[in-house]
Amino acid sequence: MRYKIFAFPASPKPLKKVLTPEELKEGGGFLPTPEWKNSFQLYNKGPWRDLSAAAIRRSEQNETSKYDMPDIVCLEEVESVEALRLFNERYLNNYYKYQLVIDSFDPRRIDVGVLSNFKMQSIITHMFEPMSNENQDYVFNRDCLEISFEVTKNKNLTVFLNHLKSKFISPFTPKEKVQQEIDKANDLRLLQAARVKKIVSSRFKADRFDKENFVALGDFNDTPTSLFILPLTVNSGMKNALSRLDPKERWTHWWDSKNIVSQIDYILLSPNLDLNSTSKPYIERRGISNRIKKFSYLNEKNEENKIKWDFK
Numbered sequence: 001m002r003y004k005i006f007a008f009p010a011s012p013k014p015l016k017k018v019l020t021p022e023e024l025k026e027g028g029g030f031l032p033t034p035e036w037k038n039s040f041q042l043y044n045k046g047p048w049r050d051l052s053a054a055a056i057r058r059s060e061q062n063e064t065s066k067y068d069m070p071d072i073v074c075l076e077e078v079e080s081v082e083a084l085r086l087f088n089e090r091y092l093n094n095y096y097k098y099q100l101v102i103d104s105f106d107p108r109r110i111d112v113g114v115l116s117n118f119k120m121q122s123i124i125t126h127m128f129e130p131m132s133n134e135n136q137d138y139v140f141n142r143d144c145l146e147i148s149f150e151v152t153k154n155k156n157l158t159v160f161l162n163h164l165k166s167k168f169i170s171p172f173t174p175k176e177k178v179q180q181e182i183d184k185a186n187d188l189r190l191l192q193a194a195r196v197k198k199i200v201s202s203r204f205k206a207d208r209f210d211k212e213n214f215v216a217l218g219d220f221n222d223t224p225t226s227l228f229i230l231p232l233t234v235n236s237g238m239k240n241a242l243s244r245l246d247p248k249e250r251w252t253h254w255w256d257s258k259n260i261v262s263q264i265d266y267i268l269l270s271p272n273l274d275l276n277s278t279s280k281p282y283i284e285r286r287g288i289s290n291r292i293k294k295f296s297y298l299n300e301k302n303e304e305n306k307i308k309w310d311f312k
Helices: 021-026 046-057 081-091 175-203 271-276
Strands: 072-078 098-101 111-116 119-124 144-152 155-163 214-219 253-255 260-262 265-269
Touching: 046 081, 072 081, 072 155, 072 214, 081 098, 081 111, 098 119, 111 119, 111 144, 111 155, 144 175, 155 175, 175 214, 265 271
Parallel strands: 155 214
Antiparallel strands: 072 111, 098 111, 119 144, 144 155, 214 265, 253 260
């Protein structure tokens, strides 16, 4: 949901162009009115919202179905709490009582968010984690959102929701600076992973670490053995829930142009959660690409899509 006031040409230096009322209307936007809802344009991404809702429902039943729906949903790339509430209302039949998004520093406004039917006992943002004492830049442009839920009267679950720095490099980057940008992104992802580990271990110290229920999860934008997320995936003391699956069943991302699949999304359980939750996780892949059929997975038996697994 964005104000559609400017046009942004695809160029190395995007220029803001104020749209005329006619251009705004042609682009599917609305002129602001006293009623704020008419001042927004919902982008035409209905099919993707349908896939997101189907993934949450985990069934082909209609939108009023509440079968097998999770009590807590953690999301990335949510633009605003208004968008999340509208999604809950229009696509999930208002199933979730609580919705949360905190605006962070991401220039594209893709924040982390939560839908829940458990009451949130505490909410802590780590978006103001400094790079260093001398530098005013922040470690997380998309936050490390810490939320404690009251699951039962005597038990809480703490979630650390993340969306780490991606590997994306702008196609407009000069060739001589591409490697520099890659190194910069890797360094930031490493710093973010190490800081998440520190945040978790500071919250659950000593013997509490093995006794409490907590989970660090989200899109880490890197593969399990990468040095740049190693502080979290290997050296944090938490257990990767997806490791319960066969290695070739753990993929959560498909690089379709190279036909390579890999795991970049994670659910890292505390020792106590890992001990008491032993079932295999379910990975929803609908929506990863329009080349993946609605309910089918890529597999090596499909001659059209012989996949390669990226362990790097």
